[in-house]
Amino acid sequence: MENRKKVAFYTLGCKLNFSETSTIARNLQDEGFDRVDFEEVADMYVINTCSVTENADKQFKQVVRKAMKLNDKAFVAAVGCYAQLKPEELASVDGVDLVLGATEKFKLADYINDLSKNDFGEVHSCEIAEADFYVGSYSIGDRTRAFLKVQDGCDYKCTYCTIPLARGISRSDELENVLKNASEISKQNIKEIVLTGVNIGDYGKGEFGNKKHEHTFLELVQELDKVEGIERLRISSIEPNLLKNETIEFVSKSRTFVPxxxxxxxxxxxxxxxxxxxxxxxxxxxxxxxxxxxxxxxxxxxxxxxxxxxxxxxxxxxxxxxxxxxxxxxxxxxxxxxxxxxxxxxxxxxxxxxxxxxxxxxxxxxxxxxxxxxxxxSQLGTNRTVLFESENKEGYIHGFTENYVKVKTPWNPELVNTLHEINLTKIDEDGSVRMEFASALV
CATH class of the missing domain: 3.30.750.200 (Transcription Regulator spoIIAA)
Structure with missing residues (x-):
């Protein structure tokens, strides 16, 4: 067991990146790595990059410097969207050993030999047209909620956006697999799942981006609502033209989907x-x-x-x-x-x-x-349900109601990752909302 290497991850960008980082981490754990925090000394640092945020290259360089400061002999790998768009640029950053594009990032273990530093960053990135297969992902163990990937890529041609260049065509996970992943998450005592993807309302396009819709986004939502053990489901970003009235109506009556x-x-x-x-x-x-x-x-x-x-x-x-x-x-x-x-x-x-x-x-x-x-x-005086987060911030624990009001109450470790009915009382100076428990703590 003493031969197990340590790996740390840093994720830039969106919820989808977080879900994929988590999957890559689990893959590496299966290959004999132990995951540690990015602040710790590790044998390998993996940076999941983003192409949307401004100064993506600047952010990336800062993270690499941070890793090198912790261990200048560590192996550094860059994966994700920016790694697909500008692989040579990332490979030229001092300290970077490996750059993996859209199709290669989930095969990170295949590209690692002995973790010795390279003189130049090694690049493996595909033509984006080759990114036509789907890899399911979800994040777990990182937070009190899990991000569940249901879709990847985008067929839209918005004139400002690089995501189709970084992630390829729109394609979806099979419904059975999404339900299986949701069920796995529910068994880990995680109370909330956030659905994520590049363009999740486009859910239903098959493995190879074909236009045959096996299932619609509405059917996905209806089936997920039946999964046992999930307290809350949240839809992340969805295009207005793809958010149908039927979906809105279903969410309004749903058991688990939040408003x-x-x-x-x-x-x-x-x-x-x-x-x-x-x-x-x-x-x-x-x-x-x-x-x-x-x-x-x-x-x-x-x-x-x-x-x-x-x-x-x-x-x-x-x-x-x-x-x-x-x-x-x-x-x-x-x-x-x-x-x-x-x-x-x-x-x-x-x-x-x-x-x-x-x-x-x-x-x-x-x-x-x-x-x-x-x-x-508008929410003051109403009763809501809050899911408490895990951090102690200056003596307070924070959480979010089902309709995403941020609340705070004095720190109590027993509240972490628990749901409670509360009454929203007043807005605090920091912008969050004070609360009272609607019923005595069990």
Missing amino acids: HFHIPLQSGSNDILKLMKRRYQREVYTERVNKIREVMPHACIGVDVIVGFPGETDEHFLETYHFLNEMNISYLHVFTYSERDNTEAASMEGVVPANVRAKRSKMLRGLSVKKRRAFYE
Whole structure:
């Protein structure tokens, strides 16, 4: 047993990356590695990269430096989206030994020999057209909730996005496999599962991205709702054109699916949506939000929005601002547009100056604070169920209600990973909500 090597992981980016990191880690544990925290000395450091965040290369270099500081003889492997898009760039970073693209990342163990450092980073990345098979993943043991991957890749051609280049065509897991994974998670005393993918509303496309839909997203949701032992299921980001009324209605009556939707808008201007090649207009978005509010008035609705896209004038931006201001939504994730190689938008006219992008971003972030506050205020005095997290933050334990209100109460280790009915009492200075237990603690 003393020959077992130590491996540490660092994940940049989305929930999907977290689920895949977890799967890669389990694969390596089966190959004789012990997983340790990234802050610890390890024989190998694996960095799962992201191409969406700004300064992806800068973030990556910082993480590599951190690993090298912990153990300058450690083997460093880069996997994931940025590793697929810019493999040579990552391989040239001092300290990097191996770079694996989209199809190779799940075969990491096959590319490791004796963990001795390479003079130059070794690259194994495919043509993205070869990324046509599906590898199921879920995260477990990392948090009080699990991320369950149900879909990968994307067939959309949004002009700002590199994800189809990094992850390939849209393809889905088989329904039986998703249910099997969900059942495995439920046996690990994990109370909440978050469904994740690149474009999960597109669920149903087969192994090879064929257009034959074996099962729809609605059928997936209906079947998952029957899995024994799961307390909560949460849908992560879903495109407005793929979120059907039937799904919204099902969630409203469901046993386990919570009233929380995260729906990318990207712009409140139809002119900009057209330039982005989004597959809907803002009227569709309004319909979705109204439908959710009709059947689940207390639902939490999150919105992705991009500011500073080429061609976005002050008028276009104000159109977005007013659209969001008037809509009954709960919070915003604001992204400042940044140019990406090999995307259509990178060569578009009407480039928005960086200082204007920053100003618009600040305005929308301010709007998000206002929206979240108004949503939290609307929930005061109501009874909700909270799932407590595992961290002690300055003497408090935090958790989230089913409709994604962040609550806090004095630290009690017995509350970790437990569900309780509570009453929301008042908003604290830090923006979270104080609570009282609706019934005595068991």
